[in-house]
Amino acid sequence: MMFARLPRPPRGLVRGAVVAGAVAGLAALAACSSPSSRFYTLGADSAAGSAAPVSARTSAAPPWLIEVAPVDVPPQVTRNQLVVQTGPTQVQVLEQERWASLPGDEIRRALSTSLTQQLGTIDVYGTAYPDATPVYRVSMNVQRFESWPGSHALIDAVWSVRAVRSASIMTCRSVVSEPVGGGYDALVEGHRRALQRISMQVASAVQAMAVAAPVAAPQGKGAVSGGKASVVGVPACPSDGGAAVAGS
Incomplete structure (x- = not known):
């Protein structure tokens, strides 16, 4: 019985197939071993308790409303990655530690939530509201x-x-520093505490402004040209870290 010898594949083809397989295996291994990103938010409220469902309801209209505008942040932290200080003039961008949204959005959302809870009112930014409501x-x-x-x-x-x-108008400045332990969870929690302290100052300012409502300008001495409204008794900035910058 005679057997026919099959042609041997070229050595270059075999070598290329082996290299391609090795590269594919290394890529798959790298994909499996690369660390996953972790996402953080400033909006979580530890006092809210469990995430139990809340039935839809309509609350009575508050006597006055707030409008929380978009928040500006320094350009070097306007990114999803956490940016940490490694020295007075050096920072490190952490690729695997990220904000759930841009820091400006995180701050605005957390500030809005805190203020509406403290003041018992509604944030109407981007929403129509009655002209008669302050x-x-x-x-x-x-x-x-x-x-x-x-x-x-x-x-x-x-x-x-x-x-x-x-x-x-009341314009103030708040500088708040919160001590933190090790780990990035503690760092984010420190920012949450700092922002909560600032939101308490802002809430006090809103309440003071609501009490010191504008009145009509008297005729004669001190009257505003054209009979427009005049502002009296603009309150001072809150004392806890808030320094007055400008008045009306």
């Missing part, structure tokens, strides 16, 4: 948002409360 617009410019792992979390913010349809 509205207080909250604006914030975060000038420093520093994350020092194992040391502290710092927020330095200039913020204002303005009575819409009025010249009444």
